Amino acid sequence: MRTLLMLFAALTLAACASHGRPITEAQISAIEPGVTTKQELLSSFGRPVVTSKSSDGAEVIGWGYAKVGFAGSSYTNQSVTVILNPDGTVKSHTASSIGDPRR
Numbered sequence: 001m002r003t004l005l006m007l008f009a010a011l012t013l014a015a016c017a018s019h020g021r022p023i024t025e026a027q028i029s030a031i032e033p034g035v036t037t038k039q040e041l042l043s044s045f046g047r048p049v050v051t052s053k054s055s056d057g058a059e060v061i062g063w064g065y066a067k068v069g070f071a072g073s074s075y076t077n078q079s080v081t082v083i084l085n086p087d088g089t090v091k092s093h094t095a096s097s098i099g100d101p102r103r
Contacts, residue, residue, distance in 0.1 A: 020065035021046060023078040028095045031082065036090045041082060058091060059084040067099075075099050 027044050030036065041061070042048075048061040062081040069075065076099035083091045 017068050019067075020049065020063065020078075022065050022067075022076075023063065023080055023095070023097070028080060028093075031080075031090055031093050033090050033092060034085070038084055038088045041090070045080065054083060058086075 023045070030044065031041070038059075038061070045063045049064045050060075050062045052060045054060050060081065060083050062079060064080075065076070065078040067074075067076045076097075078095075078097045080093060080095045082093040085091045
């Protein structure tokens with residue numbers, strides 16, 4: 001019985017997995033180059049998954065969300081990458097999404 005319970009627990013844990021928080025269209029639409037600040041991004045998206053410097057020294061920050069449904073039945077992957085100006089405002093950004101985050 002104990003083995004069966006452990007097997008059931010392992011299958012349940014392996015059935016679904018996610019990382020990060022879903023990224024909404026409203027969050028992406030609110031990003032305005034030259035206006036939105038790094039602090040506003042952090043308030044909206046939370047702690048970035050990645051921070052780095054581009055070849056010209058600009059700060060690059062990014063967020064991501066990934067979710068795999070029960071037994072791989074669905075897959076969602078979202079990301080937002082922002083390049084900041086030296087004054088801490090957004091220079092540019094890109095966003096991508098695969099799948100439906102509501103599933």
